[in-house]
Amino acid sequence: MDEEKRPSGEEHSFFKETIKDEKVDNKKILKACMKFAGKALIFGLLASIAFGVSKPWFDPSSNNQQITIEDQEQEENEKEEEQVEEDLTPQEQGEKNYQEMNRARNTVANTVFKSVVEIEGILDDEQWKSSSFEKTNVVSGLILAETGKEVLIYGRTNIAKGATSFKVTFNDNKTYVASLRNKEEVLGFGVYSVDKESMDETTINQITIPQLGNLAGVGRGDNIIVLGHPFGYSNGLGFGNVSSIKKVVSKYDGEFHVIATDVPAAENGTGFIANMEGEIIGMVDQQLSESPSMSLITGYGISDLKVRIEKLLNNISIPYVGVLGIDVTEEIEEKGIPKGIYVKNVAGDSPAMNAGIQPGDVITEVAGNPVATVSGYGAEIMKIEPGKAVKIEGLRKGAGEEYVDVTFTVEVGTKQ
Template identity: 35%
Template sequence: MPYDEKPKQGPDTGPQEEKEEKFSFIQETIKPKPVTRRKILTQLARIVIYGLIFGAFACLGFFALKPWVQNRFQNIPKTVTIQEDEDEGTVQTAPPDTAEAVSPVLNADSYKEIMRSMYDIAKDAGKCVVTVQPADKEKSFSSEGSGTENSVAGLVAADNGKELLILCDNSVCADAENWTVTFSDGSQYGATLKKQDKNSGFAALSVQRINLTTSTWNSVLVATLGNSSVTTEGDVVIALGNMFGYAKGTGFGIVSSNIYEESKADGQYNVLTTDIPAENGGTGILFNLKGEVIGMISPGIWENTEANTTKALAISDLKSTIELLVNGESVPYVGIYGTTINDTMAEKENMPVGIYVIEVNPDSPAMAAGIQSGDILQEVSEAKVSSTLSYEKAVMSSKVGGTIKMKGKRRGANGYVDIDFNVTIGSLE
């Protein structure tokens, strides 16, 4: 066979296939070291040490930042909102008991139990009653025993998160710049004036919450302002304050009348008279048997009378004023004493319906605007006024310093003519 000839491939022989070479590598498995009890304990100890270190730094940081946080957030007082009275028609009454009523047997022990129950109510209510006096006036020797020299009873009316707001008679504000408030536990704290209103005769003082101790906090209660509009003759009431010539007095009695009023500029306040004896010039707080405040006992009520019984301005008529004072806002003032001319009176006297101006205070916004006695006001800030209540609401909703328009009627030679005034709202502080 020639050397250059390729051998013939037979039918049973195929092309040469390349054989893949397979290599076997040694695969090594790394086994973890066994976990021993000692390692577990060591790891746990390390975690505990780290936790203690972190906790220590967290505590140090907390105490270091606490004064800053308190100072930062307590400088932002919350706005106080005085809850309005509920509608008398929504008050739920218990269904009448059809069972035969059994009269209890009353004796001396029953009387003791009744008086003890009332005293317990008075004791709880007393937590919101304080004594206020100027800090820069010393007590006289004769008044050290009574504790009433230059002092008035006050009410813890609100808490805005930064301050406790004390409502009191503004007679204590004359010639004073700082005050001392004595709480029910006998502790004393400095107070500053938040705002006063010489027209209504009330002022709001503030005591810094951060200054109060824990024991004082436990003895303080923010008052609940009740609905004096549902108070009727014969209701049992509790008087707390210095109405009797000494501080921290307690008296029990009944409402003898609720039909009379005390006139102030731009409004009238219902007066709750009681059969509880009182000294002239005494101040205090009147409570119902729920422990709710229903009146502020004021020395200015019916100053010319000699009846030495406890009298209070109804709290429902004071709520809008209180809300402004405790929020540090000025109370609007126009300076008008008026009475309502309703439809019946208007027809009888041939007069327009509205507010008849009886008197205008000297140097008041009303006098500056030209309002005179005898004018009849019918519209305030585009709102119709047909009663002293609606007039008072219109004035109280105005902003001090702002100008409002009042419209009405004035009698002329040929009958009543239209009049209008631009009144700049003022305040008496």
């Protein structure tokens, strides 16, 4: 068979498949990814819940987890502290300031209380043993010194009458036997002693010796703290203000400033007055109050007692002459009485009486030193050792209404 000839130059054509690029749809891809991610998230959440529920059944240690309860009160306090002061109203700010002041004075009072004790006079052994014995023979005491052997406490001595023994209760509520080491009858204060060998070390370690202040820095309206036994019961605490410091009381051989306050008191209250720095500025003595003010705390200013306290702490007797006098002021001078200390009274059976000093005399010198005020006279007497003789110069009205010089030789004694 003859082969069919193809025309020259003609090319054979074959079926050619053309692959067309498909256009990419980004929205469909994003939707698919989100759908996949959502399913994965749901699966993970369900797996976590299942694991958390089933863990206590498979993990024995999880049953021993410690349970704690949050201190809601503490959380509330922390939230309150986070509040900005600028948001407080004037009334709220005032209340906040009062609360801060109250906390501050309570802190001071708690420190001073470490110096305050309760002294009880025991009238017989049965009362010592009886726990139901009513504590009526009790006064406050102030720890003022500590030696290697004893703790020395300053307080009133009116409980000593008829007492066979004493006991002292410290701030830690521990009680020890005490003795009356030294005393004076003019003001009625003394020093009690507790043997340190009988005391627990914890009691000794918590003792604080207070700072004695100065009445010169005290003014009317000053804030004060009253502590001790001023209200008729133990561990009493009161706050108030100084109402007056102008009053002065005369005692034998001296005069003493009185601190008057607006703090209510028991009739026979005892204790101490402190300032806001924790310094003792007064010794409570309700016997100094006049009838209308006996219900308010009054006390001796501490400045006038420091020399006497120091002597008692050192077991030195307080000098005593027995003269009750007043200053001769310009007004009194106009009545013809010379300058000096006018003798109002002389104590019976006293060194002054034995030396011949009489009411109406005017004292001008003690031991060669001129004196023009009762406080100056008292300061000179405090320098003299009991048992020593001293010259006291003065003036006495003569027959012709004129004052003449007189000299007395006084053997200074003590009144205990």
